[in-house]
Amino acid sequence: MPTREEILQALEAVIDPELRKNVVELGMVRDITIREDAVDVKISLTTPGCPLRNHFVVAVRKALRGIGVESGEVSFDTLSPEEKSALQERLGMKSGLPTGGAAGALAGVSNVICVGSGKGGVGKSTLTVNLAAALASEGKSVGVLDADVWGYSIPRMLGLGAERPPVSPERKILPLEAHGLKVMSIGFFVAEDSAVVWRGPMLHKALTQFLEDVAWGELDYLLIDLPPGTGDVSMTLSQLLPQSRFLLVTTPQDTAQKVARRAAEMATKVSLDVLGVVENMSGFTTPAGERFAIFGEGGGQSLASELDVPLLGKVPLTMPLRAQADAGDPLVVVDPDDPASQAIRQTARGLIAATPTPELPPVLAGLPELPVMQNAPTTGASLPMA
Numbered sequence: 001m002p003t004r005e006e007i008l009q010a011l012e013a014v015i016d017p018e019l020r021k022n023v024v025e026l027g028m029v030r031d032i033t034i035r036e037d038a039v040d041v042k043i044s045l046t047t048p049g050c051p052l053r054n055h056f057v058v059a060v061r062k063a064l065r066g067i068g069v070e071s072g073e074v075s076f077d078t079l080s081p082e083e084k085s086a087l088q089e090r091l092g093m094k095s096g097l098p099t100g101g102a103a104g105a106l107a108g109v110s111n112v113i114c115v116g117s118g119k120g121g122v123g124k125s126t127l128t129v130n131l132a133a134a135l136a137s138e139g140k141s142v143g144v145l146d147a148d149v150w151g152y153s154i155p156r157m158l159g160l161g162a163e164r165p166p167v168s169p170e171r172k173i174l175p176l177e178a179h180g181l182k183v184m185s186i187g188f189f190v191a192e193d194s195a196v197v198w199r200g201p202m203l204h205k206a207l208t209q210f211l212e213d214v215a216w217g218e219l220d221y222l223l224i225d226l227p228p229g230t231g232d233v234s235m236t237l238s239q240l241l242p243q244s245r246f247l248l249v250t251t252p253q254d255t256a257q258k259v260a261r262r263a264a265e266m267a268t269k270v271s272l273d274v275l276g277v278v279e280n281m282s283g284f285t286t287p288a289g290e291r292f293a294i295f296g297e298g299g300g301q302s303l304a305s306e307l308d309v310p311l312l313g314k315v316p317l318t319m320p321l322r323a324q325a326d327a328g329d330p331l332v333v334v335d336p337d338d339p340a341s342q343a344i345r346q347t348a349r350g351l352i353a354a355t356p357t358p359e360l361p362p363v364l365a366g367l368p369e370l371p372v373m374q375n376a377p378t379t380g381a382s383l384p385m386a
């Protein structure tokens with residue numbers, strides 16, 4: 001068994017996503033118990049109902065595995081008011097420590113994955129719906145949040161039309177369901193083709209509501225379809241959801257280093273981890289089997305190498321992928337054997353492998369339901385709820 005010092009050193013890899021510092025530095029490692037064949041770690045949280053418990057369990061286990069410790073319990077307590085104010089002072093946070101916010105509302109969601117790209121039209125939305133359906137066919141519970149408030153396309157791609165999401169007696173918006181996926185989009189609230197002008201605070205408020213006021217419930221994955229580019233939405237989401245990770249979509253053409261660099265800069269700018277890269281529009285194979293590299297070769301691999309993350313898949317151009325998106329049925333559901341479907345299903349399996357779910361230790365079983373977090377103070381219009 002490693003020594004206490006070695007364990008502490010390993011735990012420096014466990015970052016509090018909200019405070020953006022490691023738990024050792026933050027003084028949040030309350031207790032380490034070294035047993036014969038296991039190590040138990042107790043972490044002190046800032047709030048009792050901290051939504052990031054799951055994150056800490058995963059991160060502590062990973063850190064311990066790195067030094068050869070395969071078993072043990074991760075448990076939690078709460079910093080005392082004195083400890084909290086000392087920490088707050090040390091961090092120079094006058095307005096108090098963060099308490100979860102939007103991240104809290106998604107406490108039942110194991111993985112939040114933002115699907116983004118350096119430029120538009122590379123297939124983010126198409127891949128989002130098909131990856132979501134592929135994850136669902138692997139037995140995962142999946143939600144899709146369309147965060148492209150300007151050019152939303154998720155409702156159409158999932159065959160959801162004029163229906164408006166119902167509101168529960170608790171005033172939570174219930175996501176619509178399609179192909180076993182929970183779906184939310186601004187498209188459900190605005191008249192088709194109407195141009196909504198999103199000013200900064202309004203955008204922030206709408207995204208906050210999508211996260212906090214929607215009854216997402218328990219999900220293995222929430223995929224968030226981002227608008228193109230590196231704008232406000234990505235910045236806002238990364239603030240609201242520090243635990244989310246990026247999946248970058250690129251075309252083979254993006255060997256142009258500047259696009260790769262822009263995507264890398266986006267990830268750094270919003271300080272979210274990049275989980276991996278998917279190359280889309282990776283060549284076209286004719287029915288006779290002849291392959292054309294219409295958009296060139298190598299962009300996905302070059303971006304993945306630049307970011308030092310895995311290339312999770314290469315999805316070819318196929319007509320059915322486009323046609324089924326237009327028809328509102330994900331191709332992976334309609335024709336799982338289409339070459340694009342196969343590539344997307346493989347990508348989904350790569351995603352699952354890259355996001356292992358922890359077995360929750362007994363101490364987390366039977367926890368009382370988390371309190372509903374109050375909205376962060378934001379200004380702006382509310383979603384036009386029924």
Ligand SMILES: Nc1ncnc2c1ncn2[C@@H]1O[C@H](COP(=O)(O)OP(=O)(O)OP(=O)(O)O)[C@@H](O)[C@H]1O
Pocket residue numbers: 117119120121122123124125126127148151153226227228280281282315316317318319321322323325326340
């Ligand atoms: N592999 C593919 N094969 C064939 N058509 C594809 C493929 N990927 C995407 N498309 C088509 O390309 C178009 C753009 O795709 P999509 O809307 O998913 O891109 P996007 O990155 O979400 O765009 P935006 O940046 O505007 O949000 C769509 O018509 C879609 O059906």
Ligand SMILES: [Mg+2]
Pocket residue numbers: 124125126148151153225226227
């Ligand atoms: Mg899109």
